Amino acid sequence: MNGIVVGGTRSGVGKTVATLAIVRALRARGHDVQPAKAGPDFIDPSHHEAVAGKPSRTLDLWLEGREGMRRNYHRGDGDVCVVEGVMGLYDGDCSSTAMVAEELDLPVVLVVDAKAGMESVAATAHGFREYAEHAGRDVDVAGVVAQRAHGGRHERGIRDALPDDLAYFGRIPPRSALEIPDRHLGLHMGEEAALDEAALDEAAESINTDRLLDVARTPPRPESGAVGDRTDARIAVARDAAFCFAYPATVERLRERADVVTFSPLAGDDLPACDGVYLPGGYPELHARALEDSSTMDAVAAAAADGVAVLGECGGLMALSESLTTTDEETYEMAGVLPAEVRMHDRYQALDHVELRATRDTLTAAADDRRRGHEFHYSNADVDGDARFAFDVVRGSGIRDDRDGLCEHRTVGTYCHLHPESGAFDAFVEGAR
Template sequence: MNGLVLGGTSSGVGKTVATLACIRALSDAGYDVQPAKAGPDFIDPSHHRAVAGRPSRTLDCWLQGEDGIRRNYARSEGDICLVEGVMGLYDGDGSSTAMVAEALDLPVVLVVDASAGMESVAATVLGFREYAATAGRDIDVVGVLAQRAHGGRHEQGIREALPDGIAFLGRIPPRGDLEIPGRHLGLHMGDESPLDDDALAAASEHIDTERIVELARSPPPATESPERPRTDARIAVASDAAFCFAYPATVERLRERANVVTFAPTAGDDLPNCDGVYLPGGYPELHAEALADSSALDSIETRAADGLPVFGECGGLMALGETLTTVDGDSYEMAGVLPAAFEMCERYQALDHVRLRARRKTLTADTDGILRGHEFHYSSADVDSDARFAFDVERGDGIADGTDGLTEYQTLGTYCHVHPANGAFDGFVDSL
């Protein structure tokens, strides 16, 4: 499938809105669009899904490696893939937008804030294109999307100033109803605060869809991943507003190797009959009262003490702890499986790509095994003195004192989000 990358000049330039407008424009023109996101984000992809009607693929060199990225891309469906970048085009040592574009050999369309410029927009695009050559990067900047640009003389001035080989692919008008509200961890989720449909439709009218299709190209072929046998295990995956940070590829991999049943703890669902539990990240702090009253957490506490394997990531880790205290100072009892109390903070406590080394065999790694992941959280952990940890942190912050992976019984909780490309979820299935 042909695709291209929408890279930004910086964070906050409006990549998400530009990507959504392109998805809408291509969809209205009759194309089946596969969205994707460079980097480990869960939130922007939720907006992609709301507009495209299908899950957005996660493409991250640190989490997946180049082969993993190509395999994940190859699982996509549609006529064209639009990859939204992360931060500025060249920013990020673990997995930048440029690194993803290089791994897939996809052309780059630069999203530029044109609110106060015309020729300066052209100079910016030229600088980003020329920087690739001087830095020895194989980046092909082929076009520009002018964010917050008016029509008429403003648009014409940008068009005329662009250097040869850079296509003007459209503009996003400056409208207040094209803003997505934010909070800690980023924007609101796509099902909470979707862009106004009429505003998005109006913005999409200024996108040159046929030129986008002409510029897109296909990546190198992916190598085959090793086959793993399917099991009869039944895995319960929490899926609701409190546990909404699960990569589509993770659930796909679990379904390939086991029977998956979902449940919603905040909606009153009890824990289904299962051989293992996966609690993804999300916003347990926004639903702490509902979780405190959840029969599912009570069941997890009981079943975990009986040896049921339970794996919790970030928000899932917090829900497995003893208590969760909100920024307002309200404290709620959680499952009580892991010996730690969690408290929300005003500022983020960790944000980085992570490398963990297993101290012993765990649900997700063998002894001395390496896991690559990502952490981004606003909570801190007060861990009991006798707590046991499964991982040493070689990059990142972890839970406490250079360690991560709180473990008790057959339960593992970590601040680190992992991707199935590194084998963590195969390990989980094999441990059941």
Template sequence: MRGFVLAGTASGVGKTVATLAVCRAFQREGRVVQPAKAGPDFIDPSHHTAATWRASRTLDPWLQGEAGLLRNYYRGSGDVCVVEGMMGLYDGTTSTAAVAEALSLPVVLVVDAKAGMESVAATALGFREYAARADRDVDVVGVVAQRAHGGRHERGIREALPDGLDYFGRIPPRDDLEIPDRHLGLLMGDESPLSADALDAAADCLDAAALFDAARAPPKPDDAEDPAESTGATVAVADDAAFRFVYPGTRERLRERAEVVAFAPTLGDDLPDCDGVYLPGGYPELHADALAKSPALDVLADRAADGLPVLGECGGLMALAESLTTVEGETHGMAGVLPAEVRMHERYQALDHVELRARSEGTLTARAGEAIRGHEFHYSGADVADDARFAFDVARGSGIDGEHDGLTEYRTLGTYAHVHAESGAFDRFVESL
């Protein structure tokens, strides 16, 4: 599967809209598009899925390692893979550039052309030349001009580009090509999808044939995935508007290792018969009243006290706490399994790749002394009881209290860290059931 990376000059330059428009352009030519996202984000991939009807692959060297990165790329399928970058091309320890290098994919730079013409070419040239000066194996092959008009504006950009930098088209400045945002980022793809008319208008301005010609196939991974033998266990996975942050690779691995039964706590579902429960991250703060009234959380509390293994990540941790207080000051009772009171804040409390080390007794997702990598991004903080027990020491990141993560009670584990299936955490989880 050939592919390329759509990278930005900075955050907020319009990478997601450009990615959706490029996918649309390929689809109109009859090509099967595999969307992907560099970095740990859940929200941008939801827009990819809304536009292409295909799960977007997560490509993050920190979460997966380079071998895992290649495996996840090739778990996708199609004629062409469009990888949306994160932040600016070179920003971060596991940057978009690092993803492009690891996969040997060319980079198409998304440049904001709202107030420039020749400067767009100068910017792209600078990004290409920086790779050589920084000894980075990054091949910037051309640009998509974001918020660019046609006519003289477009010609000025195209004519200013030097040899070796191709012009692949533009995204027109239209109000219906803007995605509203909130805390944690954009609205989800099913909440605020771009219209077909808007995407068609953007696709009209792109050269899909030239983009496909620029794409290249990464090398196949040397090592195969571990055999995925089923454990025979049943895992109940919360799946509704409050719990929606799940990597495709995690869903796939859980289904390979266990029978997965979905349930929707905010819609009044009971907890299904199961051997273990996974509560992913999401937006419990937006559905706190429905969660407080959910029969599933009451049953979950009883079964957790009886020893049912329960794993909650970020939003899942919040739902397992004793209470959740919104920014407006409204306090709602949660499952009450974990000894913590959670409060939402106006500003984010943590944003980083994290590394956790399991303490001496081990835990549901890691053996004693084992290091596990993940990502945290949350606006809530947890006030934990004095006698709270933690499963992990934090080697990098913030965790729950700056030094620890993995609040634990009975056989329940709640973390602020999201981890990927490549970490082995979900294999460990289902094997413990």
């Protein structure tokens, strides 16, 4: 599967829209496109899936390591992969877009804001290409997509100014219909705010797919990657608008190791008979009243008290707490499994790649094991003074006092989102059974 990386000069330059236009253009030419996202984000991939018709792969050097990242890439399904970058091309100390492109040996299509420039667009792209050598990175900036560029003279001026070794791949016209609304945690999800079809088609028409395919190439294969034996465990995974932040690879790994059943706390589904419950992150704060009234969450609390293994990540941690207070100062009762009261804030409380060290055997790690993940949340948890934790935080913020993994019964709640390449979900399946 040949691929390209869509990088940007900075955050907010329009990488997501450019990626969606490229995906749309390639699909219009009859290609089977596998979308992917550099970095740990859950929201941009939801937009990829809405346009590509298949889940987006997560490619993060910190979460997965080089071999895990290559393995995750090659598990994709299609004839061409379009990888959206994170932040600016070189930004990030442990898994920048440039690092991902380098480890996968994929060319970079640079998105440059062309609203008020022509020759300067070419100068910017040239500088980003040359900076790779200065930064000691083997990064191939192959060409540009001009964001917010008009046609005619504007487009010709950009194209003609580019050096011979930088290709012009097309433009994204300045259209308000190509703007995705945002809120805390980022953009709205793809199923909530899909782009206008006509505007996306217009943008796709300007993309030179032949040139893109000419520069695309296939990353090296991973050197290893055995998956553990299948077990007889049964894992129940929450999937709805309150629990929508689960990596596709996580569900895949769980299905390879166990029988997986999904359920919706918002719909009031019965909790399936199971050995383990996984509550991913999401937006419990937007559905706090429904969760307070949910008989499903009452059943999760009863299962936890009976010793069923329960793992809650970020939003899952919040839903398992005693209460959740919104920014409007409205407090709702949650499942009451974990000894914490959670409060939402207007500003994010943590945003970083994370490393945890287990201080005891727990659901996702044995004592002294390390797990790498990611945290991004607008809440904080006020925990009881005698609360028990499973992890010391080596990097990141955690829940309190450089600790994470709040424990009660056989339940663990964490602000850290984990990827299956960390080994966490293999450990969870083994612990559940």
